[in-house]
Amino acid sequence: MTRFGHTEGGVFDPLAELGGSLLQFRAIAPGAREFVPPQANVVARRQTTPLFGLGLIEAIPDETILALAALPEVDGVSGRASMVRDVASGEMRVGRFGWKAQQATLLSFSADAYLNEMGITSRLFPDENAPNGNAALLAQFDRVADPEDVTGPDGRSAIDALADFQRLLAPPAPRPLTENGTAGKTLFGSVGCAQCHVPELTTGENPVAALSGKTVALYSDLLLHDMGSLGDGIVQGDAGASEFRTPPLWGLSASSPYLHDGRAANVDQAIRAHDGEGRAARDRYNALTRTQRNQLLEFLRSL
Template identity: 40%
Template sequence: MSHPQGCYQHEAGHRAQGSCLDGVHGARWRRGRRWRDAAIIAICALCVHVLGCSKLLTTKPAPGERFDAPLDGLDNGELGDFQAGHTQFRKAFTIAEGLGPIFNNVSCASCHSGDGRGRVDVSARMPPPVFGVGLIEALSDSVILSHEDPGDSNGDGISGRANMVTPAPYVPATEPGGGTGPRVGRFGRKASVSSLLQQTVEAYHQDIGMTSSYRPIENVNPLASHVVPGLDPAADPELANGEIEAVMQYMRMLAPPTPGEWTAQRRRGETLFASAQCASCHVPTMRTGAHEIDALANRDVTLYSDLLLHDLGDALADNRPDGSADGHEWRTAPLWGLRIAREFLNGQLFLLHDGRARSVDAAVRLHGGEAAGAVNAYLAMPPQDQAALVDFVGSR
């Protein structure tokens, strides 16, 4: 029997280090099994009694410290829907259940890390977070459009515009972002999707290879003769509508993390953020209207984004159009959740659409195009002001 490396396990199953028994080894462990086992029990019991588990056992993070907490104000029925969707969101599919034949991962939770011929457009993308999407969905088109300035009428060099998209035919007008006419895109790195239903259905279909009544045909390349519809053993459709709706409701009710505490430096950073025109695109707050879920109704949404498309220059261009967005345009990335993102990414940040920036400072410096003025203002700041701005952004 090897000597123990700790007294507990994290929920994820990883053995924790640095517990009360670390360093107890050598001759002490050769004095007999009975003495050793009794000592382990006694020491662990003493640690629990004296420390009250605060140093010994892991504790569940507070709701604002997590990416998977429900919104405040949900009733018991809504919380039940949230938990059911939480389970479905983490369900890992197998081939027998319909996984593939083409897929990126096995579950929703696994990602959320010559002669006139065309060319394949490839664009590296980090999976976007799903917390707070219900609040984004609850913003009316008119609220988002109120921040548009496609012709730069105020002469500030910033000309954000909405990505007006046509919802998928299966999205009814009764669904937010649905119907037949052009709607304001708000989901995706280029705001190419207007409906949370469509975002959910397409993620299942494109990323996991799961068919549904909305998308009943397998996602296959017709030029790949060895990959044909029906290759997996599961009958189509492979997902029930209720499973999709459960995940959609779960994401709809996910709360964004709370921002960090205000400090004098962060207050100064907020002022510098505004004076450098960062807030012209990273709009601090927008407000929702009426909603059938009370927790989403008439809420200030502090996502720090206008959800509009902006030309961010050559350095960030992927040269791949998406809807009406061209290869230089990106939806303004919301800043909420940055405060705890590092904790959930093994101590590192992966910022921008492709994760190339490992710090807020690096992300700012890579901006160009419409953001060039803001970047120049940032670069002209003394180091202490840059640090204050970075601290503010990192605390959201």
């Protein structure tokens, strides 16, 4: 995916009236494809985030994430919760999905993706996104009455089914730890990775038994951190231009390339690119012996 916008004097404008910040580069007809407008001076690439384990992440109470944000700053690490208005419930909630923690629930996440990634309106997002903001062009190609995702007599539609599907996709099972992996796990803590990549959180009470009171080994605090030079310049939801949510590390061995824009071909490169609040941990990683680094990487491969 590509996002664009315009920054001047430290103020970010998503250029919404020109179709930003998300670029819809695919369309049902070539004439309706979006382009990056000349007004944009920020263009950022984004990878798709993995979809497994999301029901467990959704079931982690807001209070748990807020308590992590309230911990005293150590080593320049001071995460903050992303507060967003959840479109589905209308409530202010702690965002936890997406690179910028811009979504709090799977229903809102799904409805947002329906509209912005696939061009399908729903009860939560009833208004079409015109190509580069051009309403006349939209009228020429959009011949289906809105909302296109029709709510049935039970109050449910495709966005609800999509949210349920994602809710119940299990995370991959971690591999058993070897001796080196066990040593790597200790290093993960002592180097400071676990300050942000918190090994475990616990879900609250949940109507779905499989999601209720579960230990979630996601390796994330779900907080926003200022990552310095890794920043992509895009302000989204509550997140600033250089902030990102700590990405969960489960399933890491199957999700290359790494980082928000996929710039890191392997895990070692991803760690060495940490900056801002991640700088102290990165420097300690760089200072490890080769044997220790391999132990840490072996641990990460087991997740």
